[in-house]
Structures are given as structure tokens and as C-alpha cells.
Amino acid sequence: MAPKVGIVGIGHCRFGNSSDYDLVDVIAYSANDAFEDAGGLQLRKQVDQVFVGNMAAGMFNHQTSVASALVSRMDMEPVPAELIENGPASGASAIRLGYMAIASGMADVVLVAAGEVMRSVSGWEATNIVATMAHTEAEYNMGLTLPGFAGMFTRLYMEKYGMTERDLALVAVKDHANGALNKYAHVQIPVTIDAIADGESANVVNNYVAEPLRMYSTCPISDGSAAVILVNMDSPKAKLFKKKAIRIAGIGSATDTHCVHNRKDPLVLDAVRLSSQIAYKMAGIGPKDISFAELHDAFVIFELLNSEEVGFFERGKSFIGVRNHETEIGGRIPINTSGGLKAKGHPVGATGVSQVVELVRQLRGEAEESRQVKDPKYGMAVNFGGFGNNVITTILAKD
């Protein structure tokens, strides 16, 4: 029987603009923060394996071999270290591989650190770099960017289910309200529905990015890092860490066609549904057991779609739930209590780890009081790679 794997340390920097700093320093900041959280920097010497999540340091920072650099920067040689690249799901993939390393018996303690410094390039160059995850011939070379893709996706959903632009804005209002309370969030400014949807100035204040997506329907371009320390809960080493472990109850991964036009229905995100089903089965629970969730919302439409695919809402009904305040903190299923990618920010390679850090903070009861979910038992994170073609779902449990 595989050992239980838990998280005993978390680290996070404030997302935003770190372009004055070296990427490795940015990642090391959160890794050190995680060791401090776990009991002290001396615990670095207990680590058997390091996985680093990063999407595109080669392009953003002209830097490679980031895992080797991190280990050296943190004085952790000779620990094995590898870089994990899986697009915007690089962070969650690194956690999944950390889980597998412990479950396989090859390691008892794994440091997973992830980061991205995207603002070293201009906004449109960042959009271009992120777009390289799309299919080269059929998508990227045709000029498709992720906002362009998400705009078409959103239009399709609106026409099929009757969602309005105002519904998208309601998601943004909720996410920004949460982000304003999160000390790590890039954008800590609440926004009002009147200002971004209903009022006379809304068309200018909340301008189109890729119609029908507006500025407040899309995440900012952010720098940042996050880290977690995984431990074999059955190992003697587990006792060296001061924090009670938050258990990884389930972790699932699935892929879908790289080319979106090869899908029968582009609005059906098979990889999200399948990865969540694997995670649910592994945890022995279902959607109704989840207390709160962090769902990948690089564009707010993804939050809605993901919430349907993981079973929180019927297909085409998630925006009704938002109208009814069901996804707010205190609602039936709080979603993106951190502010999500929309407000907290989306340093692509770091996002998956950042989501899991938020789960741990909430399950420990360590989130800011004003946004703490009441007595949560299970938290779920969905990290979305590509345009839904490589997805990792993680479920954490407070035992």
C-alpha cells in the first residue's frame, strides 16, 4: 500500500511585478518561506528530491536549467532536482510528480517550488510566448492567442446557454473581492458591478480585450512563486516538521486533443472532468464533499466551465449559481477564495502550486480571517494546461 503523502510546509510571495529580480531568487524566496513555515531552513537537508515548476524561463528570461540553479542557490546540493514543464499546469504537475516520488518509495521528503517572471517582457510578447502552447500549424501560426481562443469559447457558451457579459462581470467582482483580502494577490482592488458592467463608463473602464472578453474577464500578467514541502506521513522524517500535515487525498491528471478543433464539442472539457473523476475516486469522495475550490480562471469563463466539469453545477448552469452567490465565501461552494488567477494573478508556471498553497492555508485555518472558509474538510484545485488539454486536479484533506 502506498504511503500517505501530506504537505507540511507552504511558501508564497506576493504576486505582481518582480521583473527587477532574478527568476531563481524569486523561486528561492517561496522555497525558503516554505521551510520557515515547516520549522526552519535546516530542514533543507532532509529533502530527497526537488521538483521545480516553470513554463517558459527560456523565453521569458533567457534562462534554462532552473532546477539546478535553485538547488545551488539554496545550498541543497547534492539533492536530485528536475524542472517540470507542462504549460500553465507546470506547478500542479510538479506536485503530482512529487506525490509519485514519495508514493513509489524513492523519496520521503520532496520540495516542490514553482515560479515565473513574465513581466521581463512586454505584455504582447508575454501573450505571444504563452500562445506557443497552442498547436503550431493549426492554431499558433494562424494568429490565435489564448485571449482570442477564450473569446470565441465564451461567445459559444453565451449563445448556447444564455449567459451574458454581466454574468462574466459577476465572477470578476467575486474574485476581486476575495483577492482584495489576500495578502499575496497581485490585484488587491475590489471592483463593483456598476463600474464594470452596469454604469455609463463601464464600456471604457472595462474595455474589450477579445470580444466578448473584457479586461475584467481576463487575468493580469504576473510574476511570482510558490512552494510546498511534501512528506511521507508514515516516515520517521515526518516528525521533524512542526506543522500537522495536510493530506493529499486525491490527485488526477488527464489530457485532451492538442488541437481544439479535433474535439467533438469545444465546450466539453474532457480532461478537467476525467482528472477530477480520478481525484474523487482516489479520495473516496464526490463533488458534494468539497468545501471550497481553486479553479483555473485565466479567463473567467474557465472558472464557470471548470465548476461544471468537476460536478459543482449542471452543464450550462454555473453562471446561475454565481448570480445566486453560491460561489462566494459563505456560499454553497466557495470558488477561488484566493482571488483566483483573475485577481491573485497568474505567473503561469507557479499557478498550480499557488492554488495548493491556498488550499493548505484554508484547511489549516490560516487564511485571512475575512476570507477564511468556515471549517473546511476538503479543498480542490484544478490547474489547466494548454487550452484544457492537460489538466491536473488535486484534492487535499484535513484529517
Added chain:
Amino acid sequence: MAIDELEKKLRPPEIALKPYPAKLITLASGEKMVVRECRREEAGALLGTVYPLLAVSKDYYDIVAARMYSEILGWFRYRVANEFVIVGAIDGVIAGIVTSRHVEAKTGMSLHTLTIKRGLRVGAQLFAAKMEHHIEYLGEDEVHIVAESPIGFKRWMIEYELEDRSAQYPGLRHELGGVPTFTLTRKLWDAVRAVKCTGTRPVPPEILKTADKLTMPSEYVQLPGWKRGS
């Protein structure tokens, strides 16, 4: 102050400019920003607002603050011809400032845009207000513009699709250092106005009154830990 003959010679010839009517913009945060033209006697509050940003090199705040400081001082001391200053104020606190200049009947020269309160596109709104004044109230057909920061280049040159005049008319040089000059034409303005320029008029008197006395910000996100007077 008595204006003696020498002082008269030092001052540039002025054209009486039409006033810019105040307007109200609701920012994404729900905060109400009054956008209005500044009065000369408000130069002290404006200079005091700009001054701390001289120390911020990030995003070229230092050069923009230094140039704007001199532009406001030049306006106050009558050393710049036909200059106007527009401010955005939230509950009277200065959120952003723009400076600009009417050159002659059909031509304007945009000077600087300084965003104090970040994250709410205050600078974008104030830049649009500045262009609105040039084209719609002063009746100009062209406004020459340069950018001194990447953010400015993206916001103005790219988003407004300004005409790059630097190759076509190499002799045309903006007053700010001869960097490549771009131009907003009336035609371009008409094309983007609906998505770039907003604000309601008249401003309700009770809200306009909040912006009557301008207040310098006590803190700046650009200067973590800095507090006015400490």
C-alpha cells in the same frame, strides 16, 4: 504681483484657451473620480504630489515626474505658452495629472501623463481627457505625442494606433527631446473615442465640491513605506 517690463518680455505670448468642462468617471473600484482643469493657484498641491516620485526609477516615474515638475512650475511662472493641466481627483485626493500645450490653432503638443493611483487605468482616462480637450474643446486637428516609458508607448501608440510621423516627416520633432513623434489626428480620435473616452457631465455639485480643494496623497504604491510628513 506687478508685472514689470522685463517680466513681460520673459513671458511667452499666450492664447486664451477655452476651458475644459469637468466630468465624472466611475472607476472599476466604484470610486468616483472628478476630472477637471487645474487652476494656477493649485500648482503647490500639484508640485507636492509629483515631487516624491522623482525618487522612483521603476517604470520611468523619475523622468516623467521630473519633466512634469518643470512643466507645472513653468506653467505657474508663465514660462510655457498655452499650457493646461488636468487632474483626476478622488474625494479631493490627486489620483493622476496630465500636462499638455496648445501650439497653434490646429495643433497640440501632449506633454506628460502621471498616474498616482495605479491599477484602475487612471492614467488612461486622464490621457483620453487630455485628447478630448485638444480635439473637442480647443478644436485642434492634430496632437503630437511621444512616449518616454514602455507603458506609455503601449497605451498611446499601440492602443490608439497613432500615426508614426517620424519617418514620413523627419523634420517634425516633438519638444520632448526629439524622440520619434506620433500623432493623434481627428480621424483617429473619432475612431477610438467611444472605447477610450468616458465621463458624465455636468458633475453633480456635491461631488464637484469634493474636488474643489486638491489634496496631496499621503502614501504612494510606488514608494512602499513612504508617508507624507513622516
